Amino acid sequence: xxxxxxxxxxxxxxxxxxxxxxxxxxxxxxxxxxxxxxxxxxxxxxxxxxxxxxxxxxxxxxxxxxxxxxxxxxxxxxxxxxxxxxxxxxxxxxxxxxxxxxxxxxxxxxxxxxxxxxxxxxxxxxxxxxxxxxxxxxxxxxxxxxxxxxxxxxxxxxxxxxxxxxxxxxxxxxxxxxxxxxxxxxxxxxxxxxxxxxxxxxxxxxxxxxxxxxxxxxxxxxxxxxxxxxxxxxxxxxxxxxxxxxxxxxxxxxxxxxxxxxxxxxxxxxxxxxxxxxxxxxxxxxxxxxxxxxxxxxxxxxxxxxxxxxxxxxxxxxxxxxxxxxxxxxxxxxxxxxxxxxxxxxxxxxxxxxxxxxxxxxxxxxxxxxxxxxxxxxxxxxxxxxxxxxxxxxxxxxxxxxxxxxxxxxxxxxxxxxxxxxxxxxxxxxxxxxxxxxxxxxx
Amino acid sequence: xxxxxxxxxxxxxxxxxxxxxxxxxxxxxxxxxxxxxxxxxxxxxxxxxxxxxxxxxxxxxxxxxxxxxxxxxxxxxxxxxxxxxxxxxxxxxxxxxxxxxxxxxxxxxxxxxxxxxxxxxxxxxxxxxxxxxxxxxxxxxxxxxxxxxxxxxxxxxxxxxxxxxxxxxxxxxxxxxxxxxxxxxxxxxxxxxxxxxxxxxxxxxxxxxxxxxxxxxxxxxxxxxxxxxxxxxxxxxxxxxxxxxxxxxxxxxxxxxxxxxxxxxxxxxxxxxxxxxxxxxxxxxxxxxxxxxxxxxxxxxxxxxxxxxxxxxxxxxxxxxxxxxxxxxxxxxxxxxxxxxxxxxxxxxxxxxxxxxxxxxxxxxxxxxxxxxxxxxxxxxxxxxxxxxxxxxxxxxxxxxxxxxxxxxxxxxxxxxxxxxxxxxxxxxxxxxxxxxxxxxxx
Numbered sequence: 001x002x003x004x005x006x007x008x009x010x011x012x013x014x015x016x017x018x019x020x021x022x023x024x025x026x027x028x029x030x031x032x033x034x035x036x037x038x039x040x041x042x043x044x045x046x047x048x049x050x051x052x053x054x055x056x057x058x059x060x061x062x063x064x065x066x067x068x069x070x071x072x073x074x075x076x077x078x079x080x081x082x083x084x085x086x087x088x089x090x091x092x093x094x095x096x097x098x099x100x101x102x103x104x105x106x107x108x109x110x111x112x113x114x115x116x117x118x119x120x121x122x123x124x125x126x127x128x129x130x131x132x133x134x135x136x137x138x139x140x141x142x143x144x145x146x147x148x149x150x151x152x153x154x155x156x157x158x159x160x161x162x163x164x165x166x167x168x169x170x171x172x173x174x175x176x177x178x179x180x181x182x183x184x185x186x187x188x189x190x191x192x193x194x195x196x197x198x199x200x201x202x203x204x205x206x207x208x209x210x211x212x213x214x215x216x217x218x219x220x221x222x223x224x225x226x227x228x229x230x231x232x233x234x235x236x237x238x239x240x241x242x243x244x245x246x247x248x249x250x251x252x253x254x255x256x257x258x259x260x261x262x263x264x265x266x267x268x269x270x271x272x273x274x275x276x277x278x279x280x281x282x283x284x285x286x287x288x289x290x291x292x293x294x295x296x297x298x299x300x301x302x303x304x305x306x307x308x309x310x311x312x313x314x315x316x317x318x319x320x321x322x323x324x325x326x327x328x329x330x331x332x333x334x335x336x337x338x339x340x341x342x343x344x345x346x347x348x349x350x351x352x353x354x355x356x357x358x359x360x361x362x363x364x365x366x367x368x369x370x371x372x373x374x375x376x377x378x379x380x381x382x383x384x385x386x387x388x389x390x391x392x393x394x395x396x397x398x399x400x401x402x403x404x405x406x407x408x409x410x411x412x413x414x415x416x417x418x419x420x421x422x423x424x425x426x427x428x429x430x431x432x433x434x435x436x437x438x439x440x441x442x443x
Numbered sequence: 444x445x446x447x448x449x450x451x452x453x454x455x456x457x458x459x460x461x462x463x464x465x466x467x468x469x470x471x472x473x474x475x476x477x478x479x480x481x482x483x484x485x486x487x488x489x490x491x492x493x494x495x496x497x498x499x500x501x502x503x504x505x506x507x508x509x510x511x512x513x514x515x516x517x518x519x520x521x522x523x524x525x526x527x528x529x530x531x532x533x534x535x536x537x538x539x540x541x542x543x544x545x546x547x548x549x550x551x552x553x554x555x556x557x558x559x560x561x562x563x564x565x566x567x568x569x570x571x572x573x574x575x576x577x578x579x580x581x582x583x584x585x586x587x588x589x590x591x592x593x594x595x596x597x598x599x600x601x602x603x604x605x606x607x608x609x610x611x612x613x614x615x616x617x618x619x620x621x622x623x624x625x626x627x628x629x630x631x632x633x634x635x636x637x638x639x640x641x642x643x644x645x646x647x648x649x650x651x652x653x654x655x656x657x658x659x660x661x662x663x664x665x666x667x668x669x670x671x672x673x674x675x676x677x678x679x680x681x682x683x684x685x686x687x688x689x690x691x692x693x694x695x696x697x698x699x700x701x702x703x704x705x706x707x708x709x710x711x712x713x714x715x716x717x718x719x720x721x722x723x724x725x726x727x728x729x730x731x732x733x734x735x736x737x738x739x740x741x742x743x744x745x746x747x748x749x750x751x752x753x754x755x756x757x758x759x760x761x762x763x764x765x766x767x768x769x770x771x772x773x774x775x776x777x778x779x780x781x782x783x784x785x786x787x788x789x790x791x792x793x794x795x796x797x798x799x800x801x802x803x804x805x806x807x808x809x810x811x812x813x814x815x816x817x818x819x820x821x822x823x824x825x826x827x828x829x830x831x832x833x834x835x836x837x838x839x840x841x842x843x844x845x846x847x848x849x850x851x852x853x854x855x856x857x858x859x860x861x862x863x864x865x866x867x868x869x870x871x872x873x874x875x876x877x878x879x880x881x882x883x884x885x886x
Contacts, residue, residue: 009787030663038783040791151629160626163667165608182625183603186594219692220473222685224606224667241684242665245691249662252695253777260773261766268778269788272795276802279770283763283807290762291814298755304747311754312741315870318758319733320726323704327722330703334696335711340481344452345712348483352715359719364726371734427758 029058134237143195293427300435321392321426328400361393388434472501577680586638736870743878764835764869771843804836831877
């Protein structure tokens with residue numbers, strides 16, 4: 001991809017359209033989207049204007065929401081409608097979801113009745129559920145026909161929706177009965193009846209399953225597509241692996257970006273003013289927590305005044321606590337995401353993490369105390385920092401296990417808030433323990 | 444999944460095998476693996492012993508490396524061989540890769556010639572390349588036959604490898620010519636010839652492509668499977684989406700865990716001693732950086748002795764720099780992973796990030812200075828902290844952009860080392876700027 005960025009760079013620098021178009025025509029829409037996102041603001045528009053009409057819908061879909069909205073604002077209604085025309089139903093639903101109100105109406109009324117009804121069906125479900133992920137294009141067959149008939153039916157259709165690795169077997173009322181893998185369609189004798197070879201055990205996805213649960217099912221069972229049914233077991237549509245991969249990628253981006261107060265929509269070349277505003281919020285949150293730590297230090301001004309070495313060493317206690325705590329927190333966040341942590345094993349986990357913290361607290365307390373003894377020649381100071389270190393490691397491990405569970409119970413995303421709250425705890429406890437012990441033992 | 448953990452918990456607590464087996468039999472091997480990983484050490488073995496023979500290979504494959512090694516150590520050779528028997532070639536290669544030397548020999552010699560040759564072929568490529576990911580089970584056809592013949596051939600095979608959404612068209616020497624989508628096999632007239640409907644444009648994957656590049660290709664082009672060829676364009680095998688999903692998941696885990704000095708193999712219920720040893724290393728690295736920051740503070744002992752307020756406020760400057768810098772760093776790490784950053788746009792990016800840092804530096808300098816003015820009633824101290832904040836934000840943004848690029852050039856993983864080095868920089872610069880300015884302006 002970085003090769004392609006360099007090629008595009010050269011093409012843009014040449015100042016002519018031809019080379020840029022040649023680069024673009026060799027790429028898939030998703031790749032064009034990555035390329036556009038890697039350009040500074042001014043050049044994004046130049047490249048966008050050279051994207052071919054048939055690719056525009058797909059390219060828009062693969063861009064971040066903000067960038068997409070910005071490009072759409074500059075398009076006329078006809079262009080937006082034509083970009084929407086090539087999209088599959090589930091993608092179209094996402095696309096329309098993000099359009100401004102006025103455009104939504106225009107795009108909806110540009111469709112034929114059948115397409116509109118299907119889009120509306122998908123849009124009636126929350127976007128992060130099976131209903132919102134599904135496409136309403138399943139190919140279904142009846143159980144009592146032969147494969148010969150199925151093949152004739154498929155040839156009549158002339159084409160199949162992409163990622164069709166199975167057909168769905170339904171009764172005349174549309175109830176889901178089972179699946180017919182394509183493998184069987186092509187390898188079995190054409191005389192056999194669908195009902196003889198269909199897989200009745202295959203569990204359809206309930207329409208209200210969350211996107212995360214859908215992704216886990218696909219991953220664990222190596223699925224390519226799966227049927228979606230409503231509570232009466234009526235077949236509504238199907239979900240395909242490409243959309244599930246997007247869900248997995250989004251979850252991964254979230255867990256990477258959230259701890260820094262960023263979100264999936266943060267765009268590497270967003271306008272300076274918008275980036276500054278978004279990040280300011282997170283710096284503000286951090287400032288509050290930093291002042292809390294500062295206030296704890298302020299309580300010991302008199303102590304610091306007498307033993308200035310405490311000021312020199314206090315960052316070490318806080319920092320070691322922060323590292324230990326975030327290791328536990330990170331494992332917890334992953335465990336929660338994988339569904340590996342429940343009330344059943346939380347206590348065992350807590351015991352283990354506290355034990356690990358105790359061992360490492362003791363180990364590093366000995367090391368730090370020895371260094372401090374050599375540096376400041378004060379056995380009492382060495383004792384103080386060692387005790388503070390052990391205390392802070394223990395607190396950090398308890399907070400690392402308990403905090404994400406608590407945040408989850410409060411419906412706050414542990415990936416977002418976890419590390420800010422945790423380091424506040426380790427800073428406050430670290431400073432308090434170190435300076436408090438210092439005040440008690442050194443004055 | 445947490446439901447299933449609770450069910451299993453109850454079943455285990457009942458002390459009888461029946462209920463545990465009932466829970467297990469309702470699950471897919473990948474789900475059983477997640478369940479085993481969520482159990483404390485003692486219970487893992489109990490559950491493992493109740494896993495049915497046919498599931499064992501798959502379950503082992505889905506467990507973390509350490510846990511797998513631990514379970515295998517307790518199995519006799521026959522059991523390991525029988526667990527390996529149901530695995531697909533690419534999975535088998537991974538499985539054998541992780542076995543102890545002595546077992547490798549035994550398992551290899553237990554296979555028939557054909558299977559052994561195929562496993563050896565896959566094992567001859569690095570595991571994180573297209574060659575290591577591929578399965579050697581592609582179904583190929585010749586271009587000059589009709590669909591009728593293809594269908595007859597498929598019926599003769601009787602079954603197809605999982606995730607077969609396309610057949611591969613090769614010449615008599617095995618050169619890859621193009622693909623024949625299954626969709627076309629079932630929807631086109633049986634009289635047409637393969638060469639008339641095959642897709643010659645489909646780009647095969649080169650055997651030495653990295654796993655990350657393979658994943659990106661699958662994602663961008665919504666693939667289910669893809670052919671792998673060598674440098675002479677000979678078809679070697681194919682890669683399927685299920686293995687790509689594992690690659691994506693591993694990458695995601697890595698970017699979540701690496702900044703805390705953990706890796707994908709870290710197991711939530713690993714033995715205390717092993718966990719403690721692994722994490723100790725990371726705490727040790729952090730300790731070195733913490734002492735560096737401490738040494739900077741130590742340079743200003745005389746200053747701190749006279750103006751104790753500096754000690755109270757210094758964590759604020761360091762912490763705000765750390766947050767600002769890690770926001771930039773996080774965006775860079777994501778951009779690098781997506782292939783969006785190259786020398787072509789690094790400068791534009793640097794300018795943007797510095798501009799964002801300047802705006803936020805100014806904004807929060809005003810806020811912090813005002814608070815400090817109200818708290819300590821010293822305009823000079825307010826000025827010092829404001830200037831130090833701005834300086835540190837600017838340094839943080841430069842380091843946030845430059846550091847990952849530098850680390851990458853040095854072949855050090857930015858996700859692993861980035862945040863430790865970055866916070867060292869923001870701590871050192873923050874303390875130095877704040878205390879240095881304090882020494883110059885307040886004494």
